[in-house]
Amino acid sequence: xxxxxxxxxxxxxxxxxxxxxxxxxxxxxxxxxxxxxxxxxxxxxxxxxxxxxxxxxxxxxxxxxxxxxxxxxxxxxxxxxxxxxxxxxxxxxxxxxxxxxxxxxxxxxxxxxxxxxxxxxxxxxxxxxxxxxxxxxxxxxxxxxxxxxxxxxxxxxxxxxxxxxxxxxxxxxxxxxxxxxxxxxxxxxxxxxxxxxxxxxxxxxxxxxxx
Numbered sequence: 001x002x003x004x005x006x007x008x009x010x011x012x013x014x015x016x017x018x019x020x021x022x023x024x025x026x027x028x029x030x031x032x033x034x035x036x037x038x039x040x041x042x043x044x045x046x047x048x049x050x051x052x053x054x055x056x057x058x059x060x061x062x063x064x065x066x067x068x069x070x071x072x073x074x075x076x077x078x079x080x081x082x083x084x085x086x087x088x089x090x091x092x093x094x095x096x097x098x099x100x101x102x103x104x105x106x107x108x109x110x111x112x113x114x115x116x117x118x119x120x121x122x123x124x125x126x127x128x129x130x131x132x133x134x135x136x137x138x139x140x141x142x143x144x145x146x147x148x149x150x151x152x153x154x155x156x157x158x159x160x161x162x163x164x165x166x167x168x169x170x171x172x173x174x175x176x177x178x179x180x181x182x183x184x185x186x187x188x189x190x191x192x193x194x195x196x197x198x199x200x201x202x203x204x205x206x207x208x209x210x211x
Contacts, residue, residue: 011042011043013045013046015046015050017078021051021052027049029062033072043074045076045097047075048077048078049062050080053082053103056087063077076095076099078099079121080102080106081104081106081114082104082105085121085124088121089124096135097135097136097153098125098136099136100121102140109140110143112190118150119187122150122187126185131185132184136150136153137154137155138155139156142157142159147179149182150181151181151184152181155181159172
């Protein structure tokens with residue numbers, strides 16, 4: 001941890017919700033907050049506890065717990081793409097910085113379903129000209145094909161950590177940092193790809209073909 005403070009441009013703390021979900025483990029969030037208290041002055045921000053694939057109520061309760069019982073200034077709530085835009089609206093009323101995570105049926109970043117929901121999210125987050133009204137951190141996304149189309153303030157990925165032993169990690173960083181997210185979002189128009197229709201073709205007598 002001390003090395004990251006000395007070497008990195010900034011430090012963010014993940015709450016390990018993804019690892020907890022994947023490993024079927026549980027955590028005492030008070031322990032997490034106690035840890036945050038020891039490094040709070042040295043980090044840029046940390047993620048408020050959340051439950052991936054949990055209910056909106058579960059995640060709202062965790063945000064309420066943070067707001068009512070933990071007096072840190074750098075907590076960032078997570079909105080999951082499979083949640084309602086109503087919850088997203090509530091978060092941006094209370095926070096000036098939010099994180100977005102892809103979960104449930106929207107776990108595949110860049111899929112058409114994900115793109116459609118993200119466009120709806122941007123219409124909540126951004127003003128009529130596409131400028132975001134809060135900072136956005138995109139979880140699990142350092143793919144230039146995606147982050148160059150959305151006005152993200154920051155993003156993260158485990159790609160370098162997972163591949164540093166077989167790839168040139170400096171080159172990987174350079175390939176990411178040569179791109180930037182735009183300042184504004186360009187709203188998109190989606191069209192349904194399935195059209196159901198019927199043709200009212202009059203029935204032709206069978207003996208018609210015999211003449």
